Amino acid sequence: MTALDPVQDGSPAMNSGDAHAPGSARIFRLFGWTVLAIMTAFLINNYLTYWQNLPGVQPIYGGVANGSMSIIWSWFQLAIYAGLILWGFAYVMRSDRTLREDSARISNINAFLIRAAFFAVLIVGLVDAAISFLRVEGFLANVVGEQLAEDLGKSRFRGAYVHMPLIGLSVVIAAFTRTLGFTWLALLVVIAELMIVIGRFVFSYEQAFLADLVRFWYAALFLFASAYTLLEEGHVRVDVFYAGMSTKTKGYVNAFGSVVLGMTLCTVILFIGMGGKQNIINSPILTYEVTQAGFGLYVKYLMAGFLGVFAVTMLIQFVSYFMDAIADIRGEPGGRDHSSSAAH
Structure with a gap:
């Protein structure tokens, strides 16, 4: 069985209830919320980089920094991505919402x-x-x-x-x-x-x-x-x-x-x-x-x-x-x- 087709031919009828179980849909919910988390982090970092003159995440990967602030701020901006993705993961794992x-x-x-x-x-x-x-x-x-x-x-x-x-x-x-x-x-x-x-x-x-x-x-x-x-x-x-x-x-x-x-x-x-x-x-x-x-x-x-x-x-x-x-x-x-x- 797969998450998309949890009920296969010949499976017991009692398994049909598991087809719609929120737990089996978590991988797809996690994908969706991760996309939204990355988009939100991108927008926040865009504001911090070009409106508040933070260096951006590029210096971490050898790119050119925006402005002259310390690379510590680059790690902070990268942490925004990680933090929002982890928040999305925690939300999906803790809730039993359906798709x-x-x-x-x-x-x-x-x-x-x-x-x-x-x-x-x-x-x-x-x-x-x-x-x-x-x-x-x-x-x-x-x-x-x-x-x-x-x-x-x-x-x-x-x-x-x-x-x-x-x-x-x-x-x-x-x-x-x-x-x-x-x-x-x-x-x-x-x-x-x-x-x-x-x-x-x-x-x-x-x-x-x-x-x-x-x-x-x-x-x-x-x-x-x-x-x-x-x-x-x-x-x-x-x-x-x-x-x-x-x-x-x-x-x-x-x-x-x-x-x-x-x-x-x-x-x-x-x-x-x-x-x-x-x-x-x-x-x-x-x-x-x-x-x-x-x-x-x-x-x-x-x-x-x-x-x-x-x-x-x-x-x-x-x-x-x-x-x-x-x-x-x-x-x-x-x-x-x-x-x-x-x-x-």
């Missing part, structure tokens, strides 16, 4: 992250658009004073003292809500587009911050909703063969795709985007990069971060999807009806 229970828990954590990201782009977009409107019309100094108006024209100040507190507020709001709100975000994109059209063709009024706002929300709508779409099996898939498969075979397909295609893609995005100070995600965020339009939104650096949010949320959801697929292979009860996705 579906772990899958649901991971998916709920991911939903919280997506909610926080949604509220962040909503609130930051509205507040930054208001600031940009007041600046371009010359009202900002009258509202907040000359010095603060001048500071708000600097991307580092606006990012650190306006955007970051608003993102923190968004995390708090996400903790007390249960809706993802993508429908409302799509509606706001349409309203913003309508404002551009009416302003341009009726009032001959057009400003760069309006177009920036549409791009900001539109990018968030597609990148942040991807993980939720995966959960609901809304992504396009080739169903010529899949629709006719048994639940167990679909589980094999989904497990293979989650690991080989999904997790691999997300890992590549994270390493390419955040593997160094000048990489495509880290560089814009570190410098609070903005567009060339001086009176546009100061959110270009956040849009670079959208790619990181996409990779993280999709990786988390792929781990959840993997566990659910293994549960299908093992015949655990409580699975979803995959036949409803045949239309996709």
Whole structure:
């Protein structure tokens, strides 16, 4: 017998209860939580290395250190990986959760992250658009004073003292809500587009911050909703063969795709985007990069971060999807009806 097929032909009927025993699923739970532990450690070390100027783990393996701090900090950063992996191992060994229970828990954590990201782009977009409107019309100094108006024209100040507190507020709001709100975000994109059209063709009024706002929300709508779409099996898939498969075979397909295609893609995005100070995600965020339009939104650096949010949320959801697929292979009860996705 294997962990995937614990009941074989000719086995006593009493063994069927062992097929769904949480203990026999621990190897797959351990794999999933280890992936999440490594991802979390990577993100923490990315912050410590490029925002707090710690040397990173590269000096341990003969690589170039970031900054001039002692290599002791490199060992500390390496210990973060070990500590989180051990925490995942301890969690799996101490708990008797089923694969579906772990899958649901991971998916709920991911939903919280997506909610926080949604509220962040909503609130930051509205507040930054208001600031940009007041600046371009010359009202900002009258509202907040000359010095603060001048500071708000600097991307580092606006990012650190306006955007970051608003993102923190968004995390708090996400903790007390249960809706993802993508429908409302799509509606706001349409309203913003309508404002551009009416302003341009009726009032001959057009400003760069309006177009920036549409791009900001539109990018968030597609990148942040991807993980939720995966959960609901809304992504396009080739169903010529899949629709006719048994639940167990679909589980094999989904497990293979989650690991080989999904997790691999997300890992590549994270390493390419955040593997160094000048990489495509880290560089814009570190410098609070903005567009060339001086009176546009100061959110270009956040849009670079959208790619990181996409990779993280999709990786988390792929781990959840993997566990659910293994549960299908093992015949655990409580699975979803995959036949409803045949239309996709």
